[in-house]
Structures are given as C-alpha cells and as structure tokens.
Amino acid sequence: MMNKTEGPAVRARGLTVVRGKRTVLDGLDFDVPRGQVTGLLGPSGCGKSTLMRAIAGTQAQVTGSLDVLGGPAGSASLRSRVGYCTQAPSVYDDLTVRQNLDYFAAVLRLRARGTVDRVLADVDLADHADSLAGNLSGGQRSRVSLATALLGAPELLVLDEPTVGLDPVLRRDLWDLFHRLARGTAGDGTGGTTLLISSHVMDEAERCDRLLLMRSGRVLADDTPAALHDRTGTGTVEAAFLRLVEAANDMEAPR
Amino acid sequence: MNVTRTLATARRVLRQLGHDPRTIALLLLVPCLLLLLLRWVFDSDPRAFDSIGASLLGIFPLVTMFLVTSIATLRERTSGTLERLLSMPLGKADLVVGYALAFGLVAVVQAGLVTGLSIWGLDLDFAGSPWLLLVIALLDTLLGTALGLFVSAFAASEFQAVQFMPAVIFPQLLLCGLFTPRDTMQPVLEAMSNVLPMSYAVDGMNEVLRHADVTGDFVRDVCVVAGSGLLVLVLGAATLRRRTA
C-alpha cells in the first residue's frame, strides 16, 4: 500500500530529465515536506517548469527516482490527488469561466454543488463566472487556470508562477489562500495541503516556509528563508539569491 | 473508459461549438449550398447528378469532420488543455469517444439536412431507404473524426494541420470513384482505391441509390467504413501521450 501520510510529499533522488539534446535537470536530490509552502526559485530557463512537469507526471525522459505522495510520479492513482497549474494558462477560450470549471470538475467526478463556486471565490472571479475565458484579461485567464488546479482539494498543489502579472492586492490574497490551504483551514477543510510554487517575485519567496533555489538544472540551496539569510549574511531572499547565483557563476567562469 | 467523463467531454465540445454559431452555420449550410450548386451544374443531365450527388453525400461528412477534428485536437494540444486533461484522471478513450459523440451529433443534423434537401428539394432519385444513407453518413463522421484526430498528432501548427487535408483527403477523393468508376481505373490505382476507406463510403451511397433492399455489397461497405473508423480511432488514441518531451 502507498504510504499516505508519512514521509515527504515529494522525494527526488538523482532526478534527471533530458529535453531534446539538453540535460535540463541533472541529478537532483531534494525533499518537499508535507503541509508546507515550498518556493521554487531560479533564473529563467534553469528548469523550474521542467521539474514541475516531472512531478505532475507530464514530462517524458525522466530518470532517477521521483516519488510523489508515496508513489512514483505520474502513476494513475495520483492524477486526482495532485493539482497542477501550468505556466501558460490552459483553459478553453471558447467556453465561459463556469463552463471550463464545470468540465474539469466533471473529469474529477466532483458532484458537490458548491465546488465550482468555492474556487471561483478563492481566485476572486465570481463576478466573471459567465464571461468567455477568451474575453478575460491576462491575469484573469491565469486565475481561471489556477482555479482549475484548486478543484477537488488536491493533497499536493504544483503551481507554476501562479501570481505572474497580478496586482499586489490579489497576490497578497492568493498567498493568504496558499497559507490557509497549507494549514488546512481553507477549501473543504480537509488536512493541510502541500504546495510547491515557482516564482520570480522575491517578496513572495519571503512568505514561503521553505525555498528550493535552482540554477542550470541543479539545486543551489534547499532551506528556510531565515537560514538562507544567515548562510549568505544577507537580509533578504533577493540578496541571498543574487549572492548564491553569482558565486555559482564565478565558480564556473573560465579562468 | 468512464461514461460520465465521456459524456462530459462530449457536452464540453458541443458547448464550445455553441459559442461559435458561425462554425455551426458553415458546417450545416455549406454542404447544402454545394449540392444546390451541383444540381445547377448538371441541369441538363439529372441522372449524372444522381450518381455524383449520392457520392457527395458520403464525402461531405468525412471531409468536414476531418477538418473540424484535426483543428480542434490541435488546439487542445497547443492550448495546454490536453496536457492538463491527461494529468487528470481522464482516460484517453473518454476524450476520443467524447469528441466522436459530439461531432457525430453535428453530423446527424448535417446529414439529415443534406439528405432531405437532395431527396425532396433536388429530386435525387434513390431506390433505397434514406435511413441507410444516414447510417453511412454517421460512419463517415466516425472515420473523419478518427482521421482528423490521428493526423493532428503529426501537425505542429494550424498551417500544417490544414495541409493534411489535401494530403489525406484529396488522394481518396480522386480514387473513390467520383470521377471514373473504380473498376475502369489502371490496376495499380484500382488496388490503391481498394484500400482507401472513402471508396467504400462512396460505394455504399451508390448501392443505396441503385437498390431498394440492403445488398451484400452495402453490408460490406458499411463494415469496411466502420472497421477502418474504429481502427484509426484506436491509432488516434494511441497518439495521445500523457508524458511529452
């Protein structure tokens, strides 16, 4: 039987992904603890989305071991337990917001009447439920995509830059929601959700319980924000991020 | 396969169409207008219209559903919704059969209109029952949907997808017996036409045109069209990959 509540939510050992001719992820070892918000940071192109796709089970050419919620990533039983929000919003532009969510809820076989209304309220789109997704603003469309991932209260949420292009008020509200989900006080009230969230926004990184810092397909740091401040002698995650990435760049620079 | 998910998929595809009335109008009206035009072209020779008109009844559903499905599935791939669906508990068969059901429904309406127009409006002279025409039209839809789904896996863009139409459909059009009877073709071409499914769709329509009863040839034609439709549908489902590069 799969171990449902013990052990980390994600456990990677020697995780390697090849895309085309490139080795995009190169032997990653890390754990994502349960019931916490883990931030995934790193320069553009370092492999954040690739890692998230591997965890969601949509990435081909994955080697090494990658366990999600106690079973191998991508296995059939995980498909209703992991919510995944892609970087580019994936919604049907020729359906209304509610029709989009109705369909994805039907795929998850969620019958409860309030489910769709709840996630609409979570992403603050209740007023736009009957607008065509194609007629929404960029930020609104990405919130429809996020709402889809929230359907069915999954145990693990993998969110690829969910707050990109949103205003500060909305971003604060969404991060409040993420923390409520992790504490188990949001959604339908079932236990704490594990969240893995990629971001380029450094004040969001400060709000994570843990940070996974990547650079060119490797893990540079895996720690709490406070421990990163201490280790680098800096006061912000942004400064710590710059220091670690530059130190790594210098090590690699030709003599 | 799961009935709830399949029906939900069919309903979603129909809802998408529902927001696109122009596509619905084109799907339903263009075949009727083309038949009307053809009737005019053969104004002096109504018997020639019978045979070509009957063949077209077998060709319209195949071609339109091929185009609609290949673009719809390609959009599903490029918009990321396919990746999302396949990371959710949706079976590949749920998706494929859902599409086939939705477009099948559209095809029933299309075939009904076209058949009604040709029999009552254009005096197309059928010996057999109009219901048999509808059966072939439906199986044609299945085949067109299946072919569209299958080729969309090999198209990286809408540009490529529409080019599959001449590549996949035109050879079948040329060889299906619309232009010359298949048994008068050069043997190599006849052999080719014998393995292309559209030939059987057209043969089936012509059987209904000429015979009042269900003939053995008609049954064979129906089986070939249905069988190749199912085969290509399975191949199309196999091109859906949960994991992509």
Ligand SMILES: Nc1ncnc2c1ncn2[C@@H]1O[C@H](COP(=O)(O)OP(=O)(O)OP(=O)(O)O)[C@@H](O)[C@H]1O
């Ligand atoms: N389909 C693909 N085929 C081949 N290589 C790819 C493909 N998609 C991405 N890559 C490569 O994989 C590497 C990592 O890409 P990835 O999308 O994971 O980066 P990222 O960290 O998410 O970047 P960003 O912050 O810009 O979203 C990049 O070098 C990119 O060029």
Ligand SMILES: [Mg+2]
């Ligand atoms: Mg990315």
